[in-house]
Amino acid sequence: xxxxxxxxxxxxxxxxxxxxxxxxxxxxxxxxxxxxxxxxxxxxxxxxxxxxxxxxxxxxxxxxxxxxxxxxxxxxxxxxxxxxxxxxxxxxxxxxxxxxxxxxxxxxxxxxxxxxxxxxxxxxxxxxxxxxxxxxxxxxxxxxxxxxxxxxxxxxxxxxxxxxxxxxxxxxxxxxxxxxxxxxxxxxxxxxxxxxxxxxxxxxxxxxxxxxxxxxxxxxxxxxxxxxxxxxxxxxxxxxxxxxxxxxxxxxxxxxxxxxxxxxxxxxxxxxxxxxxxxxxxxxxxxxxxxxxxxxxxxxxxxxxxxxxxxxxxxxxxxxxxxxxxxxxxxxxxxxxxxxxxxxxxxxxxxxxxxxxxxxxxxxxxxxxxxxxxxxxxxxxxxxxxxxxxxxxxxxxxxxxxxxxxxxxxxxxxxxxxxxxxxxxxxxxxxxxxxxxxxxxxxxxxxxxxxxxxxxxxxxxxxxxxxxxxxxxxxxxxxxxxxxxxxxxxx
Numbered sequence: 001x002x003x004x005x006x007x008x009x010x011x012x013x014x015x016x017x018x019x020x021x022x023x024x025x026x027x028x029x030x031x032x033x034x035x036x037x038x039x040x041x042x043x044x045x046x047x048x049x050x051x052x053x054x055x056x057x058x059x060x061x062x063x064x065x066x067x068x069x070x071x072x073x074x075x076x077x078x079x080x081x082x083x084x085x086x087x088x089x090x091x092x093x094x095x096x097x098x099x100x101x102x103x104x105x106x107x108x109x110x111x112x113x114x115x116x117x118x119x120x121x122x123x124x125x126x127x128x129x130x131x132x133x134x135x136x137x138x139x140x141x142x143x144x145x146x147x148x149x150x151x152x153x154x155x156x157x158x159x160x161x162x163x164x165x166x167x168x169x170x171x172x173x174x175x176x177x178x179x180x181x182x183x184x185x186x187x188x189x190x191x192x193x194x195x196x197x198x199x200x201x202x203x204x205x206x207x208x209x210x211x212x213x214x215x216x217x218x219x220x221x222x223x224x225x226x227x228x229x230x231x232x233x234x235x236x237x238x239x240x241x242x243x244x245x246x247x248x249x250x251x252x253x254x255x256x257x258x259x260x261x262x263x264x265x266x267x268x269x270x271x272x273x274x275x276x277x278x279x280x281x282x283x284x285x286x287x288x289x290x291x292x293x294x295x296x297x298x299x300x301x302x303x304x305x306x307x308x309x310x311x312x313x314x315x316x317x318x319x320x321x322x323x324x325x326x327x328x329x330x331x332x333x334x335x336x337x338x339x340x341x342x343x344x345x346x347x348x349x350x351x352x353x354x355x356x357x358x359x360x361x362x363x364x365x366x367x368x369x370x371x372x373x374x375x376x377x378x379x380x381x382x383x384x385x386x387x388x389x390x391x392x393x394x395x396x397x398x399x400x401x402x403x404x405x406x407x408x409x410x411x412x413x414x415x416x417x418x419x420x421x422x423x424x425x426x427x428x429x430x431x432x433x434x435x436x437x438x439x440x441x442x443x444x445x446x447x448x449x450x451x452x453x454x455x456x457x458x459x460x461x462x463x464x465x466x467x468x469x470x471x472x473x474x475x476x477x478x479x480x481x482x483x484x485x486x487x488x489x490x491x
Contacts, residue, residue: 006137009133013134016126016130017031017032017126017130020122020123020126021126022122026236027120029236029240030117030236030239031119031121033240033243034093035131035134036134037247039073039134039135041064041096042064042073042074043073044247045062045064048060048061048062068095070091071087071091073131077135081127084124084128084131085121085127088121089119089121093119097111097114097115097117099111099114099246109252109253109254109256110243110252113238114242116235116239117239166193167324168360168393168395169200170393170410171371171393172197172200172276175324175371176200176201176204176276176322177204177414178322178413178417179274179276179322179373180204181201182205183205183209183213183227184273186226186227186229186272186273186274187201187229188230188271188272188314189229189230189231189275190260190277190307190311191278191280192230192232192241192255193237194237194244195230197276197278198228198230198241198250198253198255199244199245200276201274202227202245202248202249205223205227223250224252225251225253225254228245228254228255229253229255231255231258232255232258233258233259238256242255260307260310261303261306261310262291268313268314269313270314270316270317272314272316273316273318273319273320274319274320275314275320275321275323276321276323277311278323279324281302281303281304281307281325290306291310294306294309294310294313297340297343298336298339298343299335304326304328305340307323308329308340308372312343312376315376317376317377317378318375318376318377321372321375321376322371322373323371324369325369325371325372326368327355327367327370329341329370329372330353330448331446331447331451338444338445341447344374345437345441346380346441347377347379348374348376348381348382349375349382350373350374350447351374351375352373352385352386352388353370353372353373353387353447354370354387354388354413355370355390355448356368356390357391357393357397358397359396359398359401360393360397362397362398362399363401382437383436384424384434384437385434385435385440385447386420386423386432386433386434387432387433387449388413388416388432389431389432390431391409392407393409394407394408412431416432420434427454428452428453429453429454429456439452
């Protein structure tokens, strides 16, 4: 979440680029992402240099060769504006477009997406100004490009229609922690955007299973080229997502240009063991533009329902999913809504429903959402569904989204999820509880937590109406007496 000083810096950079002649907001985001990427490459190379100096070993996987030192951010930022402009335009930009390209090998996803990248900075003075301001932004600890994109969306008038809302990083982390990816998983986000879910999954795998991933060349290759898959139909997002993955240490994820709901790719059917997604759910599609096999599952134009049908098609038997849906999916009364919920409960294994506070996606949208966790079985398996009513996510629920670390349910959600056997004894008045499948079926497969949560009302005793009326009459007499005294003083 961009706040305070960093927000001021971003605003200043935005205004400089806007005044310099780049008026398309997505172009601004893209150009800033290229520069942040170049800066981060230099920081990563510096870390490897420092490690080599400590150990006395050669630099491991150097990004820049010795003859390319002048392409590093720390070097060209010190040159005159005209020299910097020529270096970045004619040498640095071609360098990043071909990063990771190896002779005799098929181009990586990153290289393919970067082919159409264009350096648009119109003048040396503007570039020098932006580089100087970006130099003070620390990218070491956060997914700054994604945060930058998230903040910039607030400046785009069309953001509300496009549905391109970046999922807050802490919500992504919760979903990844709860699904606990393993090195054997093939992970997909069919609406990947800036690849936030895939990045978080890669971080989890490296932190929890690093030894297994890097134990030999086969496991390393599986991690880099056979674990992460993403689709999007925005070329800018594909480039940003590919850069994001490369910076997170994943060399060749399979990130493709695809309209997930319109293209039925048989090769992807039952291909993935884990789906993590927050698909766009603002709008509806024509029947003609939607893949026919999805319409067979659920006959609808609503994107949120079609994406759920897509997840079921993409998952292997035994595969699991954690996906964000608008709350309407949980209780919608249309035939399509009920059909989808019945499929999840009766034909698959619905594991959990976490209700999110409506302010999670502010300031872009106040829509009420939930996270669904389910396992594809094609043979049922739902016994009890775990419900959790999240009240706080560690940030204020207004447009400012001010950090409030003392108000967060995230740690408790993960703990209770990992100890679900203890949940059977919880009362319906608690924040989490289990609901039997039969009860859900009896409620027309309604999955809204308010249908099952019990609210305890405190009994409040009031005075008899006669006493209240007597007190009112006495107060009125005092008011009338006071008015008479005031009139007497004014005569």
